[in-house]
Amino acid sequence: MAHPIVTRVSECFIKPSHHLSPAYSNQPIHLTPFELVFLTANYSQKGLLFAKPPPNQYFSIAEYLDCLRRALSATLTHFYPLAGRLATRKEANPPSCVIYLDPENSPGVKFVHATVNVTVSDVLTSSDVPLAHSFFDLNNAINHDGHTLPLLSVQVTELVDGIFIGGSINHVVADGTSFWRFMAAWSEMFRSNIGKNGDSIPSSRVYTRTAIEGCDHIINLPYTHHDQFIERLQSPLQLKERFFDFSSYSISKLKAKANAECNTQKISSLQAVSALLWRCITRARRAPPDTETTCKLAISNRHRLNPPLPDDYFGNPVQLVRGTATVAELMDHGLGWAALRLHEAVRNHDDTTVRKWVCSWSKSPSIMKMSGVFDPNSVSIGSSPRFDMYGCEFGLGKAVATRSGCANKADGKITMFPGKDGGGSMGVEVCLLPEYMMAMEYDEEFISALNGEIKVEA
Template identity: 40%
Template structure:
C-alpha cells in the first residue's frame, strides 16, 4: 500500500560548507548486503514555541545541515561501482536532499496516535525516499532530510542509505545535526571513517543488471503498534527469567544478544552453542517474552522451526576493536532456532536462556567466521519472513534517540517510516522517560497482532500508552 503524501513546499540540494577532502570509502562485508534493503527511515517529533516562524526554522535546519555535512561528507556523496565490481562511497559533495512539507493541518497528537498504540498512517508521509532501495544511492542522494511543519510542531525525518550506515552511525549523525542546529560550532562525537578492519574484503558481490530487488513483499497486510515497557515492568520480567523472587538491583544490560550459525559439512546452518552467562539480561528477557507471544499468536505446528533473528553490533567484538563511532555498518544478523512447540511449552526462562547462550558464542572469532562465510558466498541480506515463523529484531534501546535538541527541547516521540517493514519485524527504542524503559515497534500480520494483544503473559508486562 502506498504511503499518504502531503504538499511539498520546497526541495533543494544541500552541500557541505567546505569541500570534502575524504577519499572514496569502500563498502564492507556488513555494508554490501544492505544494498537490497530500503533506506533507513527514522525521525523525531517536536513541539515548537508558537512564536517561532517556520521560515526561520527551515532556514536554521538547512544551514545547520550544510555545516553538519562537513563532519559527515559520505552523506553528501554517491555510490559508485568500479570496473572490478567493488562498490564505494564517493565523497563528491553532490549534496543531500532537503524537503519542506506542509502538514499544517496535522497536530503533534495526530502523529502520536491514540492510546491503542497503533502507529497512525500519517507518520509515513513524514519521510522521503519511501521504499527506495539502497542500491539506488548510485544515482540518488544518500541522505534526504524532510521537515514536515505541523500545526503545533515539526517532524524531522531522515532517510539514509542503509549500505552507508547502521543505527549507531545514524543516531550519531542525527544528534550531531541537532547540536549544530542549537548553536554548537562542532559536533561532540566525531565519526571514524577508517577502512582497515577484517570487514573490508577482496570478495566481490555480483549484482544483477539494474541492481538487486527487495527480498520481501511490500504489499502484504500488516499492523504496526508500539508496545511500551517501563523500567519496573522490565525488572519484573528479568526477575522472572532469572527465577528470582522480588526485584533485581543489578545494573541494566540493555545490549542485544543473539547466536551465530555456521555451515556444517552437509551445508546446513547449525547453531553455535556456548555456555550461558550467569545472568539473563533485561533485553534477553524481553526478547524471550516477544518470541513466545508471537509464536503462540501464529499458532504454528509444534514441529515448525522458529527463528529469532537479531542484528548485533560488532564494533566491540572485533580484535582489535573498531572505534565506537566507526562510520558505516558494523552489524551482523544472527539467529537463534527452536521448534515452535519448545518455545510455547517451555517457560520464559528456557527461551531467554537460549538467547543468553549466544552472548558468549558471538565473540571476535565468530565475527570473523561470519565474514569468511560471506566471502565464500557473497550475497545481499535476505530480509523478510519467508516461512511465517521468523521474528527479526532491529534497532536498539541503547541508541541515544532522545538525546537531541534542535533548540526546542527533547523529542516528544521517535518514529520510523515504511522502510523494511514486514510481518515479524520488531524495532527496539528507548522509552522517552529513560531509566531503562523500552518501546517496541512491532510489525505483524493483523490476525497475529490480535493474538498478541490478547496474550495474558505478554500483556501483563506492557504499560498503557
C-alpha cells in the same frame, strides 16, 4: 482516523559548508562484507516528533528551517560521505563489479519541507503507526538505489502544533549507531549556530572510518548486472503496526523473572523483552508444534571484534544472530528459557565467529535477499533502546515521541526505541498481520508484562 495528506512545500540539496581536501573528497570509500550484504535492504527510516513552542513564544518556521539547513551543511563538513553517492566499477577479468562510496559527483543530502493537518496528539494517540510513514522521504528505496538517490534525505514535516524530523539513510552507509551519532552532531551544530559559536563539534561526533582487519581489501562481487542480485519487497498491504510503551518497572520485573527462571543474572533487559515478544507472537500465529521458529537480533560487531572498533566508527558493522526452537519447545518452557537462548546466541557471536563468517563470505560473496530474513515463522528485531534518540533536541527541547517509516517492514518485524520516560523504559514497535496482532493484544502473558504484573518466583 483517515490518513491525512502530507503536502511537500519545498525540497533542495545540501552540501558540506566547507570544501574538503582532495585527499579526502576524491578518495573512494570501499565497503565491507557487513555492508555489501545489505545492498537490497531498504533505507533505514527513523525520526523524532517535537512540540512547537507555545503560542506566546516567537517561532518562525522559515527561520527554523533556515537554521536547520545551515547546521546540516556545517555538520556534513564533518560527515562528508553522506553527501556522496554509491558508484560501481565493472571489472573484465574475471567479470565482476566493485561497489563503493563516492564522496563526490552528487548534489548532496536532500532536504524536504512538508506540512500536514494533524496534531501531535493525533500521532501519539493513533493506534496505527502508519500515520507517520508519510513523514519520511525515499519510501521503498533499497540501498543499491544510492547510485542515483541521495544517501541521506531529511524531511521536516510541520504539524499543526509540532515538528517531525525524519531521516531516511542508506543502510549500507550507516547503522543505527552511526545514524544517531550524526543526528546528535547535527543537533549540537544547530545549537552552536544559534549561539553564534562557530561550526565546530566535539571530535567524538566526527566521521571516523577505521579499517577493519580482514575487511580492508577491495571486494569484487561476482555479478555483471545488478538485476542478478536485486530484490524488491513490498510490505503486505494488510500489515498492522502498533507502538507499545514498556515502563522501567515492567521491564525490571520481566528481566527479574527471566533471570530467576534460569538461576542467573546474565540475561539483559533487551533479551528478556525480545524473548517475551518471540513467545507471544509465536503463540498468536498458532503454528504446528513441530514448526521451527527463529528470533533474529541485529547486533553490532563494534565491540565483538578484537581489537574492537572505536566507538565513533561510522559504517554498518552489523549482523544478525539467531535463537531457534520449535514452537512446542518455546511454549512448553518459560520466558527464561527463551531469553537464555537469545543470550547464548549473542554471547557466542564473538571475534572468532565474525572472522569465520567474513572469511567464508569473501571466498563466495553474495547479497542477502530480504525475503529470507522475513520468513513466516520468524521474529526479526532491529534498532536499540540504547540509542540516545531523545538527546537530539534541535532547539525544541526533548522530543515527545520517536517513530519509524515504512522501510523494512514485514510480519514479525520489531523495532526497539528508548522509552520516552528514560530510566530503562522502552518503546516497542510491532508489525504483524491483522489476525496475529489481535491475538497478541489479548495475550495474557503480553498484557501482564506490559502492565508490570508478571510474578517473579523467589
